[in-house]
Amino acid sequence: MHERRIPEWLRHAPAPGVRGFATLAGTEAVARGILISVFPLAMYNALQDAQLISEAYFLVGILSLAVGLMVPFTTRYLPRRWVYVIGASFFVTGSLLAATGDPLAVVFGLGLNTMSTVITFVCFNAYVMDYIAKVQLGRLETSRLFYSAAGWTIGPALGVFLYSWWSPAPFFIAACAAFSMLSLFSWMRLGNGKLITKATRPPANPLAYLPRFAGQPRLIAGWIFAVIRSAGWWVYIVYLPIYAIENGLGDRIAGIVLSMSNAALFITPLMLRWMQKHSIRYAVRTGFVTAGCLFSIAGLAAGWPWVTVLALVGGSFFLILLDVSGGLPFLLAVKPSERTEMAAVYASFRDVSGILTPGTAWLVLLFAPVSGVFVASGASLLAAWALSSKLHPRLGRARIRIAPAE
Numbered sequence: 378m379h380e381r382r383i384p385e386w387l388r389h390a391p392a393p394g395v396r397g398f399a400t401l402a403g404t405e406a407v408a409r410g411i412l413i414s415v416f417p418l419a420m421y422n423a424l425q426d427a428q429l430i431s432e433a434y435f436l437v438g439i440l441s442l443a444v445g446l447m448v449p450f451t452t453r454y455l456p457r458r459w460v461y462v463i464g465a466s467f468f469v470t471g472s473l474l475a476a477t478g479d480p481l482a483v484v485f486g487l488g489l490n491t492m493s494t495v496i497t498f499v500c501f502n503a504y505v506m507d508y509i510a511k512v513q514l515g516r517l518e519t520s521r522l523f524y525s526a527a528g529w530t531i532g533p534a535l536g537v538f539l540y541s542w543w544s545p546a547p548f549f550i551a552a553c554a555a556f557s558m559l560s561l562f563s564w565m566r567l568g569n570g571k572l573i574t575k576a577t578r579p580p581a582n583p584l585a586y587l588p589r590f591a592g593q594p595r596l597i598a599g600w601i602f603a604v605i606r607s608a609g610w611w612v613y614i615v616y617l618p619i620y621a622i623e624n625g626l627g628d629r630i631a632g633i634v635l636s637m638s639n640a641a642l643f644i645t646p647l648m649l650r651w652m653q654k655h656s657i658r659y660a661v662r663t664g665f666v667t668a669g670c671l672f673s674i675a676g677l678a679a680g681w682p683w684v685t686v687l688a689l690v691g692g693s694f695f696l697i698l699l700d701v702s703g704g705l706p707f708l709l710a711v712k713p714s715e716r717t718e719m720a721a722v723y724a725s726f727r728d729v730s731g732i733l734t735p736g737t738a739w740l741v742l743l744f745a746p747v748s749g750v751f752v753a754s755g756a757s758l759l760a761a762w763a764l765s766s767k768l769h770p771r772l773g774r775a776r777i778r779i780a781p782a783e
């Protein structure tokens with residue numbers, strides 16, 4: 378009898394590395410990047426009021442937060458790979474729904490896309506903590522941003538141009554990109570993560586791990602940094618287009634400047650080297666104080682629209698620096714036994730910022746124009762700068778270094 382030989386790559390999927398996860402993030406960037414500038418315009422066309430838009434984003438944020446906190450609970454019953462598949466499928470469905478242009482469908486499409494983002498983000502981070510050593514986390518964050526640069530740079534400008542040509546076009550492209558992301562995930566065969574054992578007790582309450590999170594100050598500080606950084610992006614992405622339209626700059630300018638800002642993702646390897654030369658603490662503090670000052674200037678200079686736009690663009694550059702460095706205080710502090718649970722807590726920063734930002738904006742807009750939202754965002758970034766003084770000066774210095782290319 379002849380022994381049947383099966384190729385090794387078919388019997389055992391190669392262990393995913395930095396490049397694999399970065400590529401997966403890059404496909405997600407294509408799907409999200411082309412809609413990031415389109416959804417605010419679609420919402421404005423559907424609702425025609427900045428306060429109504431804030432209320433809609435507020436409700437979507439609450440829903441998304443609840444879904445994100447339920448992901449660890451769900452993975453006790455449903456394999457993690459299927460949770461990821463469901464999340465990616467939400468993006469496809471939400472994009473196709475929003476393509477119809479119906480006001481209610483646009484809001485529901487935004488909700489599905491937001492839930493997709495948080496579900497896939499929780500699973501992605503759990504897989505990262507399973508397969509990527511702590512010494513490579515800094516390299517992964519930089520590679521993830523670098524591989525995502527094309528999607529985030531070309532997508533926003535392309536999205537607004539396609540939306541003005543034929544409004545369903547960017548939504549169809551996003552749906553195709555999300556399907557590609559799903560296909561790549563299936564090819565990577567990540568499974569359900571490591572350390573899978575048979576459960577000996579009922580699944581934990583999805584909120585039961587919050588006290589463990591609350592008892593670790595380093596995790597709390599890292600999460601707060603992520604919330605405030607994300608809130609800055611919310612203000613830049615959602616309220617800059619509204620400001621541009623209301624001040625006669627047109628509906629394309631926001632997508633163009635967002636693409637210009639995201640072009641800085643191509644220099645994230647240089648940002649990583651700069652951070653390594655100094656420290657994570659120094660990078661985080663520099664990002665928060667500079668972004669906070671520029672966002673505040675943007676709000677105070679609202680009478681000069683182009684000054685406001687340029688100040689916000691400058692502030693976004695330092696938000697990217699925070700994307701490189703701001704998540705490391707949290708990721709470096711997570712215990713191996715709490716990977717999935719703390720990944721869910723960390724992922725909630727998107728939804729909490731998605732609740733706080735439109736909620737705060739709704740209050741500000743009761744007595745101030747849209748530029749008041751920029752000032753409020755600047756104040757929160759400066760508050761994070763003050764909090765970051767508590768970070769240890771040598772945080773991650775011995776661990777975060779550039780590893781040889783794969």
